[in-house]
Amino acid sequence: MQRIFFVLCLMLFALTACGPTQFTVSDPWARPALARGTGAAYFVIENPGPADALIDAKSDVAETVELHKTVMAQGDVMQMMKMERIAIPTGKTEFKPGGSHIMFINLKRDLKAGDTIALRVVFQNAGTFDLQVKVQER
Ligand SMILES: [Cu+2]
Numbered sequence: 469m470q471r472i473f474f475v476l477c478l479m480l481f482a483l484t485a486c487g488p489t490q491f492t493v494s495d496p497w498a499r500p501a502l503a504r505g506t507g508a509a510y511f512v513i514e515n516p517g518p519a520d521a522l523i524d525a526k527s528d529v530a531e532t533v534e535l536h537k538t539v540m541a542q543g544d545v546m547q548m549m550k551m552e553r554i555a556i557p558t559g560k561t562e563f564k565p566g567g568s569h570i571m572f573i574n575l576k577r578d579l580k581a582g583d584t585i586a587l588r589v590v591f592q593n594a595g596t597f598d599l600q601v602k603v604q605e606r
Contacts, residue, residue, distance in 0.1 A: 491513070491514065491516065491591070491593075492514045493511050493512070493513050493589060494511065494512050494514070496510070496511040496587065496601040497509070497603070497604055497606065498510070498579055498585065499579075499603070500578075500579050500604075500605065501572070501575055501578070502575065502578055502579075503576065503577050504575060506572060506573050506574075506575070507529075507571075507572040507575055507579050508536070508569040508570060508572065509527075509563075509569065509570040509572070509587055509599075509601050510562075510564050510565065511589075511599065512561070512562050512563070513556055513563070514560055515557070515558055515561065515594070516558070517558065517594075518558060519558060520555075520556040520592055520593045521554060521556055521592045522535060522554040522590070523552075523553045523592050524588075524589070524590035525570045525587065525588065525589050526587070526590075527572065527585060527586060527587045528576070529572060529575060529577065529579070529585045529586075529587075530572035530575045530576060531576065532571075532572075532573040532574060533570060533573075533587075534550050534551075534570075534571040534573065535550065535552070535553070535554050535568075535570065535571070536550060536551065537549050537554060537567075538566055538567055538568070550571075554568050570587065570589070580603060581603055581604055581605055582603065582604075584600050584601065584602055584603070585600075585601045585603065586599070587600075
């Protein structure tokens with residue numbers, strides 16, 4: 469009985485699933501920031517396929533661009549960790565403040581609200597995506 473229920477669920481899911489059928493990276497944005505300081509970029513990933521991983525990020529906007537994850541360290545302190553890769557499971561993954569992000573270190577110029585910055589992100593399976601990151605207050 470349980471098995472039949474499971475199969476029914478799968479069929480229902482297949483009929484009603486309306487997510488994207490291809491890997492997408494959408495809504496790239498960054499907070500305003502100052503030259504020589506740090507900044508961060510965020511976006512939403514929809515991965516309809518098997519687990520993937522973000523493996524690289526590049527931008528001319530900063531001296532250094534890193535993949536960061538935010539973790540809870542000792543004493544409930546939020547700490548950012550540089551990652552070589554960030555796992556992207558099947559489904560929706562949101563890079564956001566307090567979570568995973570692309571870190572800009574030593575910005576070459578101010579990031580002002582209304583600006584757009586170019587950011588290239590590379591995934592192990594899905595490949596390379598060139599993003600136009602909108603600078604905005606959120
Ligand atoms: Cu960071």
